[in-house]
Every structure is written in C-alpha cells, then in structure tokens.
Amino acid sequence: MSTMANRQFRLAARPIGMPKPTDWKFTTEPVRDIEDGEIFVKTQYLSLDPAMRGWMNEGKSYIRPVAIDEVMRAGGIGKIIASKSPKFAVGDYVSGGIGVQEYWAGPADDKTANFYKVDPKAAPLPKYMNALGMPGMTAYFGLLEVGQPKAGETVVVSGAAGAVGQTVGQVAKQKGCRVVGIAGGKEKCDFVVNELGFDACIDYKAGSVKEGLKANCPKGVDVYFDNVGGDILDDVLTRINMKARIIICGAISQYNNTTPVKGPANYLSLLVNRARMEGIVVFDYADRYHLGVAEMAKWMQEGSFKTREDIVEGLETFPQALLMLFEGKNFGKLILQVAKD
Amino acid sequence: MSTMANRQFRLAARPIGMPKPTDWKFTTEPVRDIEDGEIFVKTQYLSLDPAMRGWMNEGKSYIRPVAIDEVMRAGGIGKIIASKSPKFAVGDYVSGGIGVQEYWAGPADDKTANFYKVDPKAAPLPKYMNALGMPGMTAYFGLLEVGQPKAGETVVVSGAAGAVGQTVGQVAKQKGCRVVGIAGGKEKCDFVVNELGFDACIDYKAGSVKEGLKANCPKGVDVYFDNVGGDILDDVLTRINMKARIIICGAISQYNNTTPVKGPANYLSLLVNRARMEGIVVFDYADRYHLGVAEMAKWMQEGSFKTREDIVEGLETFPQALLMLFEGKNFGKLILQVAKD
Structure with missing residues (x-):
C-alpha cells in the first residue's frame, strides 16, 4: 500500500466570503502501512454540507475550526480495504469523518473519525449521508x-x-x-x-x-x-x-x-x-440516532418516505461542488462520489 | 360630580421615533354621574412604562393599539370617591387600567380596567406599580x-x-x-x-x-x-x-x-x-400573580428585598416624564403622581 498516493484537499487560507480556489491546496502524499488496531479506508462518498463553511472560520464554535494546512473535515462513506482490527473486516462499508481525501488510515476506534458500519443491502450507500445520516x-x-x-x-x-x-x-x-x-x-x-x-x-x-x-x-x-x-x-x-x-x-x-x-x-x-x-x-442526540434511523428506515420500507441525492463525481471537483450549496444549485442532498468501489 | 373637570392626555398622532409634544392632545371634559354597578375613581398614581411606546404604534401586537383621539392607556392606582357597586367602597384604593387622566368612571367589573383592591397598610401605594405590580x-x-x-x-x-x-x-x-x-x-x-x-x-x-x-x-x-x-x-x-x-x-x-x-x-x-x-x-401569568406577590411581599417584610421608585409630580408633566424612560433618566420605577389623595 505504501506505493499508493492519497490525494487530499487541505485548507490553504481562511476564506473571506465565498471560498475561492486559492483557499484550497490540492496535495498528494504517500499512504502509510497500518499497524495493529488500525484500518485502511478507501473513500467512496463524501457528504458536502453547509456546516463545512463554518468549520473554515476561526473562532469558537460547536466544533474546533479546521486548521490551516489540515485536510478539510468531511463525513463520508468508505470501504475497508485493509484491517488489523477485529472491529472491521475488509469489504465492510463504514460511515465517519474521513476528510476530503481518497484514503484514511488510523485506529479503528479513532474518536474523531468515529467510524461505524453501514449495510449497503439495507439502503443504498448515499442514503447514509442523507436521511439515515x-x-x-x-x-x-x-x-x-x-x-x-x-x-x-x-x-x-x-x-x-x-x-x-x-x-x-x-x-x-x-x-x-x-x-x-x-x-x-x-x-x-x-x-x-x-x-x-x-x-x-x-x-x-x-x-x-x-x-x-x-x-x-x-x-x-x-x-x-x-x-x-x-x-x-x-x-x-x-x-x-x-x-x-x-x-x-x-x-x-x-x-x-x-x-x-x-x-x-x-x-x-x-x-x-x-x-x-x-x-x-x-x-447532542448521538445516543438516540439509532431510534431515528429505525423509524425513518421503516417509513422508507413502507414507501411513505423518500429522499433525493445530488451526486457529483470526482474528488478534484470538490471546491466547485461545495459552492453549489451556497448558490442553491444542488437539488437534494449534495454528495461527492470519490470512488466507485 | 358633574361639575368636576377631568383632564386627559389623548393620542393625537402616531409618533415617528421619539414621541413629540404634538403627538398628544391635552383635553378637558366634564365627568359624568355614575349609574348602578359603577364606580368613580380618582387617579392617585400612574405607572409609566416602556411598553406604552408600543401601544402608540399601529399594527398587531399582544394588545390593541391606542386609537387616535383615545385617552392614552396607563395602569395606575386610584381612590374610590363614589361607588354604586358592592365590589368597592368609598375610600378603597384600587389598581387597574385608569388611563392618563384624573378620573375614571364606569362599571366596577370593567374588563379592560380590571380594577382590584390594594392595601395601603401592607405596602406604600407606589410599590403596587413596582415589584407588587x-x-x-x-x-x-x-x-x-x-x-x-x-x-x-x-x-x-x-x-x-x-x-x-x-x-x-x-x-x-x-x-x-x-x-x-x-x-x-x-x-x-x-x-x-x-x-x-x-x-x-x-x-x-x-x-x-x-x-x-x-x-x-x-x-x-x-x-x-x-x-x-x-x-x-x-x-x-x-x-x-x-x-x-x-x-x-x-x-x-x-x-x-x-x-x-x-x-x-x-x-x-x-x-x-x-x-x-x-x-x-x-x-399569561395572571392567574398566579397572587403567588408572586405573596413571595415578594414576604421577602420585603424580611428586609431582603427592596425596590426604588422615581416619582414625578403632576398629570401635565406626562409627555416629558414618559421620555425619561427612553433617555435613561429615571432611576427606579417611573411613576407619575397625579393627586395626593
């Protein structure tokens, strides 16, 4: 794996107004081997959300700002392609804080990424970033x-x-x-x-x-x-x-x-x-997410609850795709597809 | 009584910004005799409150606006000087919606004025427009x-x-x-x-x-x-x-x-x-006022609760006195003393 390259979007500058292309750095770094207890995740989808604009600002908020030069924070769905943890097996799909990058490596129980398994048979993966996310x-x-x-x-x-x-x-x-x-x-x-x-x-x-x-x-x-x-x-x-x-x-x-x-x-x-x-x-409601998921999944199965996603392809389109939110151009939950498997 | 004159402040115009002297009409009308079930009240004190500014504006609010040419709405304390109602006796002091005028005549159970008796021995009358009002x-x-x-x-x-x-x-x-x-x-x-x-x-x-x-x-x-x-x-x-x-x-x-x-x-x-x-x-809390009055009166008697009033004299000073609120000039609850008994 150590010969694979991981492309990433890092925050280059704190935007004034609408984020500009120069507020981002598109970097590539080699991926590292994983150690005991760690997992290697390949990003499938990233959730693009209005809240991301707030994370780019300095100052006290409900979550710390993304630091300059840090990989931009993003939630998403990834696939486990290597695992030295009993928690996840190769082929599992997980939801968590992957960041705007192609791969994530680290402890399976990382508190910030907070990965949990999702079932692609119960609902299409993008739904886990929409009503079920x-x-x-x-x-x-x-x-x-x-x-x-x-x-x-x-x-x-x-x-x-x-x-x-x-x-x-x-x-x-x-x-x-x-x-x-x-x-x-x-x-x-x-x-x-x-x-x-x-x-x-x-x-x-x-x-x-x-x-x-x-x-x-x-x-x-x-x-x-x-x-x-x-x-x-x-x-x-x-x-x-x-x-x-x-x-x-x-x-x-x-x-x-x-x-x-x-x-x-x-x-x-x-x-x-x-x-x-x-x-x-x-x-604040993390300990009850499962109740919300259960009730909405039931409605979905009954056919009385629908959602729509707007899926944009390619990690490299991230800066432009994000702007769609602020221009009202997305139609449904905006999702960036990073890999097809 | 019908030879007595009742001086009143009526709303002449809806103010733009700070109320001007020309937004008021200072009128005098003869008082009428009271009928069965009615009372005749002599204004002692009027409560001057920031909310009065809102009542002078047109538009939906929590209470209807004062109409043009209507006597300005005000709460206050009055003394019963004639009564054809068993509800109040001559000499009683009442709190209620008297308006900015020297006398009030009407049914003892008038819903708008909503008079209720206050006890000048339990607390000085101005306290009934402050912590106990x-x-x-x-x-x-x-x-x-x-x-x-x-x-x-x-x-x-x-x-x-x-x-x-x-x-x-x-x-x-x-x-x-x-x-x-x-x-x-x-x-x-x-x-x-x-x-x-x-x-x-x-x-x-x-x-x-x-x-x-x-x-x-x-x-x-x-x-x-x-x-x-x-x-x-x-x-x-x-x-x-x-x-x-x-x-x-x-x-x-x-x-x-x-x-x-x-x-x-x-x-x-x-x-x-x-x-x-x-x-x-x-x-919204009218049905529980007595509970608030009881608890605060107890604290007052214990000496652990004080209030301060800023009392201005003379009905004719009303337009200027009201402005003290908006200029931060009053020091304590602003009250207009209209009569000494």
Whole structure:
C-alpha cells in the first residue's frame, strides 16, 4: 500500500466570503502501512454540507475550526480495504469523518473519525449521508425535540429540497402536520409537493415569501425549521402563532457574508407571541440516532418516505461542488462520489 | 360630580421615533354621574412604562393599539370617591387600567380596567406599580418560568436599575444565582450592587459591555433577561453558555427607531450553544400573580428585598416624564403622581 498516493484537499487560507480556489491546496502524499488496531479506508462518498463553511472560520464554535494546512473535515462513506482490527473486516462499508481525501488510515476506534458500519443491502450507500445520516438526524431530532410539532399544526421549513429540509417536511407529515416548504425554483417546489408530499411550497425566487406564507399558512405558523436565516427568517417571524417554536439549524444565506450577519429584525415577534427560538446541534442526540434511523428506515420500507441525492463525481471537483450549496444549485442532498468501489 | 373637570392626555398622532409634544392632545371634559354597578375613581398614581411606546404604534401586537383621539392607556392606582357597586367602597384604593387622566368612571367589573383592591397598610401605594405590580410580575414570572435559573448559575439583566430589572436581580439572588446587572451610570450601578445586593453591575456608559461581561461573568452567562435589545443583546450573545436561556421582555433601545429594529446579529450563538430565546408577556401569568406577590411581599417584610421608585409630580408633566424612560433618566420605577389623595 505504501506505493499508493492519497490525494487530499487541505485548507490553504481562511476564506473571506465565498471560498475561492486559492483557499484550497490540492496535495498528494504517500499512504502509510497500518499497524495493529488500525484500518485502511478507501473513500467512496463524501457528504458536502453547509456546516463545512463554518468549520473554515476561526473562532469558537460547536466544533474546533479546521486548521490551516489540515485536510478539510468531511463525513463520508468508505470501504475497508485493509484491517488489523477485529472491529472491521475488509469489504465492510463504514460511515465517519474521513476528510476530503481518497484514503484514511488510523485506529479503528479513532474518536474523531468515529467510524461505524453501514449495510449497503439495507439502503443504498448515499442514503447514509442523507436521511439515515447527519442531515436526517438533524432534521428528525431538531423537529421533534426542539420543535415539538403537534398533529394539525403548521410546520414551515426553508431549504425544503435540501438534505435537512426533505426530512423535516416528511417527518412533520408523518406526525400529522400541515407542511409548507420554502425552496428556490419551480422544479424543487414541485419535487417536495409531488414527490415528498408536502402540502405546499413557496418558491422564494418567484415572488414574495411573505405573501406565500399568507396564502399557504392560513392558520399561521406553529413551527419553523430554519436552514437559511436572513430575509426568509424575518418573513416567517411576521406570521408565527402564539407559542410558536423556531428551530435554528443553520443560516446558509449568511455563511459567506463579508459584512456582519443580518440578525432577525423581527425578533420582537417572539415577545408578542410568547414564542421561542432555539438552536440545535445534532451531536447532542448521538445516543438516540439509532431510534431515528429505525423509524425513518421503516417509513422508507413502507414507501411513505423518500429522499433525493445530488451526486457529483470526482474528488478534484470538490471546491466547485461545495459552492453549489451556497448558490442553491444542488437539488437534494449534495454528495461527492470519490470512488466507485 | 358633574361639575368636576377631568383632564386627559389623548393620542393625537402616531409618533415617528421619539414621541413629540404634538403627538398628544391635552383635553378637558366634564365627568359624568355614575349609574348602578359603577364606580368613580380618582387617579392617585400612574405607572409609566416602556411598553406604552408600543401601544402608540399601529399594527398587531399582544394588545390593541391606542386609537387616535383615545385617552392614552396607563395602569395606575386610584381612590374610590363614589361607588354604586358592592365590589368597592368609598375610600378603597384600587389598581387597574385608569388611563392618563384624573378620573375614571364606569362599571366596577370593567374588563379592560380590571380594577382590584390594594392595601395601603401592607405596602406604600407606589410599590403596587413596582415589584407588587406589573413590572414585578413580569420580572418574577419571566425569570422563573422562562429563564428557569438554577442555584449557582449566572444571571445577567439589562435595565438593572429599572422597575423590571431591580426585581429580576433580587429574585435571582433569592434563588442562589450570581447576578450581574447592566445599567447606565455609576449611581445606578452602585445602587443595584450596594442597595439591592447584585454581585456586580456593568456601566454601559462607562465602557465596553463585552469586556464587562468577560470580567464579571467568569463562568459565562446562563440566563439573560433582556429589557433593552440592540447592541447589548448582541454583546451578551457572545458570552452565553450551553443551553442558556434568553428572556425577551423588551427592547427599549429600539422603541423609538425610525429605521428598522436592529436584529441580534449574533443570534447564531443560539445554534452553537443550543440556547433558547423566548418572549414573555406578563398577562399569561395572571392567574398566579397572587403567588408572586405573596413571595415578594414576604421577602420585603424580611428586609431582603427592596425596590426604588422615581416619582414625578403632576398629570401635565406626562409627555416629558414618559421620555425619561427612553433617555435613561429615571432611576427606579417611573411613576407619575397625579393627586395626593
């Protein structure tokens, strides 16, 4: 193995605004032999997520920043191609923190990578980075634990066609809610309504979100799952009901700002409506992921729960592929396919 | 009585920014005789509160706006000087929605005025507009129900020397918390530390609130009771702990804006810290006011709970007196004394 080359994307500079090609270093290093207790993993897929933009910034957050010259952090699915650990066998597929590179070598029980086995027969591998992975867990626990939707309530979710949004809406439907998505473009809106069963979808590129909310949420908004921040958060704040719950999951509209983040000017609607705005970080629910996976896998098998992935090929396309998230160009969970086996 | 004149302040125009003298009409009308079931109330004190600014605006809120030409809404303490109701006797003191006027006449059980008897022997009348009135109930239930402070946690409150802030800090001390106030000026800061027993107070006029929080909240902020909004809310957001609770009670820094409200740019700290921001409106706790009054009255009798009022005299001074709130000029609960008996 020591003659194999491992291509990697490393962080070259902390981006100002949208990441530029020069913020990355595309490096190649030889791979090393593994020792007792270690595994050698070949990257199959990498999950591209809005959160990655935050990891590139300096400063305190829920996870430490990626260091300059460090391999960029990424979750993904890999295949075990060598193992000196009883934990994994050659041919196993694992999910974990592989990083933006072709190979990973290290202890099978590495705490940072945190590899666990996934079953390619139970679901296609990309699903393990979507509803059955971090985005799905974020959606499932964020909606149910923080949002606490009740049957008959109206749930609104932004980024509706994205990885988290797809799951939020479908879980809310399963719980008997009226579900209204917000997404960019007719194609995405048609998808969440016709394929995923949302009750309605507001196309923020086609007109006023405020008017869309008025038309599609005649009883107001009880739960808002926010993936985007910015003006859309402000628009929803004008339509919330008494005791509404707003789940702050992300703010993709603000991640590449070079000016300060736009705070929600209508936040005093929380006061008027005795409403609540609360953040969610998926890691807090790690000890219950299996419960979320089990329930959603059951719905998938029943055919009442679908997900869509947008798969881009080739490790070398990583810098451009990542930008698709911030330009609203991906349609479904964005995944980078690094190898075919 | 029908020869008596009732002087009143009516809303003449909806203010843009800070209320101007021309936003008011100072009118005089004859008082009418009362009928069966009615009472005649002579205003003694009126409570001047930041919330009054909001009532002057058009638009949906937690209470309907004051109409143009209507007597300005205000809570206060009055004395019954005539009664055709068994509910109140001549000489009784009542608390309720009197409005900015010298007399009030109407049904004893009027739902809007919502008069209830207060005992001038149990506490001086102004206390019934402070800790034992709406500001006190707002502080007590907002802190305990929404903030849920635990002993040993750090509680920060802005507007610390104001009506709500005084009570928030002292209730938090009673519950075993470290309490840090934020107020404008050395005199107010000395008062809340030396008289009310806060652990520390940050003078926002003297220096950086961010530095003050760093110095005085070495373990971070677990509960923030926000009366002011604006930059101070943003500063506190940078210092909150995991699972922090932010109680949105008001935003006095923003009430007279002619530009849009400044939303909290650092609201994504809620995400990083899995923290919560929640609004409070005191009316929701009306059925439990007596519990709050009983507990705080006990502390007052024990000498472990104090309040301070800032009493301005003369109904005619109302327009200028109200502005003191927005200029930070009142020191303690602002009260307008309308009559001496």
